[in-house]
Amino acid sequence: MGTNFAPSSVFKKVKMGTRYNQKNYSVYDKILENPYTTHEIMHWYLGDLIGEGASRWVFDYNDDLVLKVEKGDWMSNAIEYDTWVAVQDTKWAKWFAPIVDISDNGRLLWQKKCKKVYEQPKKLPSFFSDVKLSNLGELNGRIVAVDYSINKLIEAGMKGAKLLKPKSYIKE
Ligand SMILES: Nc1ncnc2c1ncn2[C@@H]1O[C@H](COP(=O)(O)OP(=O)(O)O)[C@@H](O)[C@H]1O
Numbered sequence: 001m002g003t004n005f006a007p008s009s010v011f012k013k014v015k016m017g018t019r020y021n022q023k024n025y026s027v028y029d030k031i032l033e034n035p036y037t038t039h040e041i042m043h044w045y046l047g048d049l050i051g052e053g054a055s056r057w058v059f060d061y062n063d064d065l066v067l068k069v070e071k072g073d074w075m076s077n078a079i080e081y082d083t084w085v086a087v088q089d090t091k092w093a094k095w096f097a098p099i100v101d102i103s104d105n106g107r108l109l110w111q112k113k114c115k116k117v118y119e120q121p122k123k124l125p126s127f128f129s130d131v132k133l134s135n136l137g138e139l140n141g142r143i144v145a146v147d148y149s150i151n152k153l154i155e156a157g158m159k160g161a162k163l164l165k166p167k168s169y170i171k172e
């Protein structure tokens with residue numbers, strides 16, 4: 001049969017039964033009609049609001065994590081996530097509040113919870129561009145950036161760039 005991704009019932013004679021575990025969600029529509037109940041459910045899942053910036057609301061998700069909810073279309077969560085992915089295995093990782101998960105469309109982001117800081121650190125990496133106390137936190141006794149959705153790492157990648165002859169195999 002080789003490798004294929006068709007359901008096995010295409011090749012085998014299978015008696016068709018109910019394919020899905022069908023659920024009736026109409027009760028949710030009724031719950032959503034009542035904003036007070038909706039608020040309590042959202043609070044249960046998101047936690048208390050512990051911070052807010054121009055682009056995100058930040059919730060106290062649990063003892064270990066905050067949950068960042070995107071307000072508009074700045075894509076701060078996606079940029080922060082991609083930045084973390086790029087730096088996580090480098091020597092610079094210790095300057096960033098680690099990210100542990102992002103939702104499929106980037107509207108929700110889970111990040112390690114940090115303590116507030118009240119004093120500017122003596123030094124910070126040069127690629128942070130939105131440096132202010134409210135964008136910094138303390139994690140395991142170190143100052144880290146909690147908001148690195150605006151940074152110069154993309155531009156920094158152009159430093160030292162030069163023109164190269166394309167490799168011959170790039171023909172298609
Ligand atoms: N990892 C975190 N731990 C604790 N508090 C945080 C964390 N991330 C953000 N906050 C709080 O939420 C506020 C807004 O978060 P921030 O990431 O700066 O959002 P924005 O991108 O909208 O500026 C911060 O100033 C800080 O008080």
Ligand SMILES: [Mg+2]
Pocket residue numbers: 053054134135147
């Ligand atoms: Mg901020």
